[in-house]
Amino acid sequence: MSNYKKPVPIPSVESKPYWTGLKEGRLLIPKCGECGNFWFPPSLHCPHCNAANFSWEPSSGRGKVFSYVVFHRVYHPAFSEEVPYVVALIELEEGPRLISNLVEIKPDDVQCEMPVSVVFEKIANNMTLPKFRPAPLY
Numbered sequence: 001m002s003n004y005k006k007p008v009p010i011p012s013v014e015s016k017p018y019w020t021g022l023k024e025g026r027l028l029i030p031k032c033g034e035c036g037n038f039w040f041p042p043s044l045h046c047p048h049c050n051a052a053n054f055s056w057e058p059s060s061g062r063g064k065v066f067s068y069v070v071f072h073r074v075y076h077p078a079f080s081e082e083v084p085y086v087v088a089l090i091e092l093e094e095g096p097r098l099i100s101n102l103v104e105i106k107p108d109d110v111q112c113e114m115p116v117s118v119v120f121e122k123i124a125n126n127m128t129l130p131k132f133r134p135a136p137l138y
């Protein structure tokens with residue numbers, strides 16, 4: 001953890017509750033108090049109806065691989081021992097999509113539509129990242 005060399009996210013006003021939730025082992029996403037839609041990435045207004053009335057609700061952490069790429073090239077030295085690795089667009093069962101890594105699976109075994117579930121990777125005392133691993137069908 002202390003020797004983590006990759007870039008670390010910097011929480012913004014909009015995303016602070018998201019990062020706080022991850023530290024507590026919860027994947028929180030904004031839910032509109034007017035139209036009921038979830039969205040991601042975080043913003044202070046609902047992208048569906050523009051309401052500013054929303055709450056942070058826990059996602060089930062379940063979803064599916066919407067799309068993915070396999071990185072073979074090292075774009076940052078801290079990733080040199082990790083290639084090839086998978087960057088995936090995960091579609092949560094609540095609807096929003098987020099970009100993350102797939103873990104516990106070989107890049108060649110990844111398929112679109114495969115079910116995944118969130119795991120929490122603590123990278124520093126005040127920072128935890130959501131990653132996704134293959135999940136049984138549900």
Ligand SMILES: [Zn+2]
Nearest residue numbers: 032035046049
């Ligand atoms: Zn809305």
